[in-house]
Amino acid sequence: MLSRFMSGPHPAKRRLVAMSSHLGNGPQNGGPTGPAGQTRAKVLTIDSMNPLVKKVEYAVRGPIVARATELEKELEKGVPKPFKQVIKANIGDAHAMGQKPITFLRQVISLCVNPDLLNNESFPADARERARRILQGCKGGSLGSYSDSVGVEVIRKDIAAYIERRDGFPSDPDNIFLSTGASDAIKNMVKLMVRGSGRDQTGVMIPIPQYPLYSAVTAELNAVQVNYYLDEDNNWALDIAELERSVKEARQHCTPRVLCVINPGNPTGQVLSKENVREIIKFAAREHLFLMADEVYQDNIYAEGCAFHSFKKTMMELGPEYSTLELASFHSTSKGYMGECGFRGGYMEVINMDPQVKLQLKKLVSTKLCPPVSGQATMDCVVNPPQPGEPSYESFIKEKTAVLKSLAERAKLVAETFNSIEGVTCNTVQGAMYAFPRIALPQRAVEKAKSLGQAPDGFYALQLLEQAGICVVPGSGFGQREGTYHFRTTILPQPDKLKIFMDAFTAFHNKFMKEYAD
Amino acid sequence: MLSRFMSGPHPAKRRLVAMSSHLGNGPQNGGPTGPAGQTRAKVLTIDSMNPLVKKVEYAVRGPIVARATELEKELEKGVPKPFKQVIKANIGDAHAMGQKPITFLRQVISLCVNPDLLNNESFPADARERARRILQGCKGGSLGSYSDSVGVEVIRKDIAAYIERRDGFPSDPDNIFLSTGASDAIKNMVKLMVRGSGRDQTGVMIPIPQYPLYSAVTAELNAVQVNYYLDEDNNWALDIAELERSVKEARQHCTPRVLCVINPGNPTGQVLSKENVREIIKFAAREHLFLMADEVYQDNIYAEGCAFHSFKKTMMELGPEYSTLELASFHSTSKGYMGECGFRGGYMEVINMDPQVKLQLKKLVSTKLCPPVSGQATMDCVVNPPQPGEPSYESFIKEKTAVLKSLAERAKLVAETFNSIEGVTCNTVQGAMYAFPRIALPQRAVEKAKSLGQAPDGFYALQLLEQAGICVVPGSGFGQREGTYHFRTTILPQPDKLKIFMDAFTAFHNKFMKEYAD
Missing domain, CATH: 3.90.1150.10 (Aspartate Aminotransferase, domain 1)
Structure with a gap:
């Protein structure tokens, strides 16, 4: 009878524990007190829990x-x-x-949430039109139904169109994966790539200083964190010689498979020059690395002479020698001018991914059913904002x-x-x-x-x-x-x-x- | 120069590949064609990807x-x-x-999204009051700010109050973790518990038939799936002898650490009797297992004579011998009468968790920043619905x-x-x-x-x-x-x-x- 309060992981051991408690050896580790003054041993303790966490x-x-x-x-x-x-x-x-929310965006989302307002003319016609369009893409016309696991189809099309306008190169909606903020997509991409142990263990190259999501994901997924240092003396630029040092040293003990770049930089605030982006692409090609481009701050460019150069566009401009590289680029509703963190909207565009791997990625994201549909709708407002001539454009x-x-x-x-x-x-x-x-x-x-x-x-x-x-x-x-x-x-x-x-x-x-x- | 298109994971090997391609050995595996007609080898292939995925x-x-x-x-x-x-x-x-959304719920969420409507008297006063209350709990009064990683404090309090009303036993808001649907929380709980290899590898006991999230999470996290079979001849009841068979057999090759129970059952539709729930609790205590109770269908009870008996309440009723057991119970906005899947709202209540482990859990969820705040607000409407005398109550x-x-x-x-x-x-x-x-x-x-x-x-x-x-x-x-x-x-x-x-x-x-x- 007592054994049930004294149980340890192995029956034999548990019996011994119960006996020793019978002999008056006192309480076991932690936990509230049971009936006869003994404490119940926790199943889950700091010692027995997942060491990676x-x-x-x-x-x-x-x-x-x-x-x-x-x-x-x-x-x-x-x-x-x-x-x-x-x-x-x-x-x-x-x-x-x-910071105050962007009016148009909140109008569209509230209309999606509450379609009773769709005929309310105090809302501008373009906001109502956007909301109708999003709802038509939702099953049962409701934001409350699950979307496809990769996201609502019409929103994926709008994102692809946005990327095309931004870069001047085609974008395939089938390469777009909506996500729960960018963090979720970043984690899924790293998850696809972790494997092996010893020399075969996946190395994930990350900038130092880095946004700590990268080190957290690397630790949780049991990959090797491979650091490359940004050049503080050169406004945190990314020095290719340092990338080369880093990958060479890493190859002594693991297999670097992915290069993460954050541009514009977090926490460092630099904006990579076009030439720098080009060199990074060439480095990734040379060293056979999957490129992960964290581009969530693409709308946040302040310094004169600086501009955002997407990895996708730069790769495409470099021509067929580089345009076939594997790349995942991440974006989010949380930053930019809108700052809609709480809606957890985001997407990634994945290009040149092996079709079999892409099926595996689709399966993986399906286990989480779908990203929040209100976050997806928010993402839609970001990539499909009011156009000149529309009633909301000027405001x-x-x-x-x-x-x-x-x-x-x-x-x-x-x-x-x-x-x-x-x-x-x-x-x-x-x-x-x-x-x-x-x-x-x-x-x-x-x-x-x-x-x-x-x-x-x-x-x-x-x-x-x-x-x-x-x-x-x-x-x-x-x-x-x-x-x-x-x-x-x-x-x-x-x-x-x-x-x-x-x-x-x-x-x-x-x-x-x-x-x-x- | 050519080596960069032919690169494999190890520099030495890559050089060989480049040479063989110089000798006209033709394209490597997969991928589009590079400049000289060679194809670029993919970094990420079905063979090189994460085998667990x-x-x-x-x-x-x-x-x-x-x-x-x-x-x-x-x-x-x-x-x-x-x-x-x-x-x-x-x-x-x-x-x-x-199925149509519940009017009150959508009114509250649309008011939270678009506070310009808060003074609009076409919305009932109780919906406006709820929305104001939720927004007061959000940083900057906006659904667009990140919440605490465990969820908005006022919503956690409302959930705890709901559980207290449901069970008649205290609930601590500090034990409530909002989540992105229940799936997210279930995955996090299993993640905390996976560890080891061989005999020490974590076994996760799941019903068969099961909701396939459980087998998917177990596979992805490299735990051992330990099956126990529901009794089809007895309306899919959960037979304790079968649990005992299952855990005993599993102990030959792994360490079962967690028992998952789905009540009401998915895909099987049974509702566990109070006596059955009691027996399961006693089994978990006896066998030193962490209990995970998937109770997302707690509002979906149809058959006469059936009632929902929460694991928490039943444990508490069993007194101090069992009320100190570790338990995580899951709930969601996706099911019940509201069916709000797209908002990805959910929570878990975790009781008797080791305080050090709880800190680790809080840290783990913080890497995802926070669950979607609109989903949290939806959860709030579910646990804090209109009360008698309020204008929305009757409808x-x-x-x-x-x-x-x-x-x-x-x-x-x-x-x-x-x-x-x-x-x-x-x-x-x-x-x-x-x-x-x-x-x-x-x-x-x-x-x-x-x-x-x-x-x-x-x-x-x-x-x-x-x-x-x-x-x-x-x-x-x-x-x-x-x-x-x-x-x-x-x-x-x-x-x-x-x-x-x-x-x-x-x-x-x-x-x-x-x-x-x-």
Whole structure:
């Protein structure tokens, strides 16, 4: 009878445990108390759980962010703090920072959700027309039915048409896979490619600094993370010699199969030049790598002289020698000018994939049934916005332009302010939504951090949070060259908040540097 | 120069390949043609891809369903067929089969999407109040911001309150994890538990017949699928002796760590008695198993004398001896009376989980940022529906009751019709949305199928589709006792279509049986 509360994984062992408990050896590991005062051993413990999950790290939502949320609650309760509000600059979430939704987009989605409004003439005709078109593509005319696992057909066609307009090269709707945000698609692509152990184990080449989804997915799926370092001295450009070093070294112990590139860069904010994209493509071809191009910030280009050059277009322009390369490109509703993170819309275009593998990919995504259909509809609004002459066109362009113009101003302001502070240097934020400034931490601060068992930039970021209420993510969460220290901040606080943010940061930093001066 | 088009994974080997191509050995495997007529070898092929993904099967969206979609397109183009429409009874997708959304739910979601409507008095006050409340829980007051990875706090509280009302026992919002449909949460839970190889490899106990998500997840995550068979002769009840046989046999070669139970049953439609649930709980405790209770059909109970008994409530009632067991229970917006599949709403309640493991689970879900917020809002409407005295109450109850009443009638009609046909037997559809009739296939039909390399019930289902336009899923996609043949059909076609369906089925079946009579 007692054995059932003392059970371990093997019956024989369980019997022994039950016996020892009979002999009064006391409670087993953890868990609430059972009837006779014994505790029930947990089936699932930190020791018995999946070891790969334990290896996963995701700093963008890590302990510093959890502490920021605690501080917000303390402020609400009236606990005195040296700041009046917590500014969460840890994540690229525009609406959370006060950006307003694009009116047209929300009109279309609300019409899709509530078709009773379709004949309501207070909605513009083009919004109603878009909603009708999307609903016609949904089974039973409802956003509440499952779509095809790869996404609603009409939306895939709209995405393909968008890519064609963007690149000037054909796009096949059968190559489009809608997804639950870009993260979902990125994970599925890596999942297709992991295999083997030892020298045959799949290596995934990722930039350092990287967006930590890549290291998290690599850890969870048991692939080898193969780092290549971006060139901070050259505005985080991607140096081909470094790619070559990286792949060569990796081949000593694993099989690199995929090259991930984030352009515009996260957390680094660089925009790759056309020539750089060309060289990367040639490198991938030479080294027999599948290219994964994270292009979710394709609409977020700010610096003069910079432009977005898609990998697809650049490959196609390079002609048949390179246009047959395998490529997956990712896009999302979460970034750009719309910032619709919560709808979890996204897609990938996969070209030149082996047809048998593509069937396997379709099967894999079918086990999740389908991406959220409201997210798919949101994606449709992004790729199929109001056109000149349509009733919503002018207000749409006005709203879109205003957001992008303001982001460009904030990108400039943030980098300039950082560069005006002693001990902080920051590359130009050419695109995306982040600055990744470098901080020259005094040796005494480094030692203090180590004495607390913290990463030096983690210590700095935690102090910044506790003293100034500013939540950023330490550079160690993204990776950085040994002995350098950074943090990532978004450029998303609205202009009034950004001013408070930069002032509070400057005051904190100067105080910190004085306190720990060598 | 040429080597870059001929590259294989190892540089040395690649050089050899390039040389052989110089010698005119012709194209490599697959892919389009490169400049000099050579083809580029694919990085990712059926041989080099993840072998676990290849093992995944998901019949609910398998080849028969793909063929049904083709047939629909052929019909649209005017290709003559022996039927006028394809009836897709393969998937539990109520809206696709013509069920109308619940008005209140869509009002709330459209208000959340488009807050400009919040002061529009054509929306009932309770819908506007619900939407305001949800938006207050969203960062920046927008459905477009990321929520906490575990879900919007106010929605988690509403879910906990719902569970408390349902069970009469406390529920902690910190135990609630919103998810992208239930599938997502089920996958995450299994992911936490997979580990080891050989005797230590995690065994996942699943019912046979099962919903194929379970076998797909088990294959993808490299766990061992441990089958226990439901008792067809006893209306698909869950026999404890069979659980004991199953776990004992499994322990010879792996370590069973988790017991999955689907109640009400999919594809089998049974509703477990309270006594059965109690016995299962005692078995899990005895055998040291983590319980996963798939309770997504908890609102879909049709047969007289049947009631839904949640695992949580039953565990709690059993007292401290069992109330400390580890349990994850899953729910969804996709089923019930609302059938909102496309929004991908769902949650799990996890109780008695080791606190360290829970932190790991929170970290794991954070890598996907958050479940779709519109799906979370949909879940909120389900757990927090209009109350007596609120303006939407009466119409809500009317709509809800009408759907459930009609489903109960269809459940009865489907089983009775099947049982009236020679060579078909069907258990009572006590709950959920499916019938899983058994078909007595003649030996000649079995042989015919085998000669075509098809599973006998796959052959039958394909003939049913081609000749009658009815799309069901063969029993082999769910698992069944050796030598028995079944198929799963939903009970979701609307009454008028269901009549056509049953008539067409009867005619097909009788013709088939005559054609292959032994």
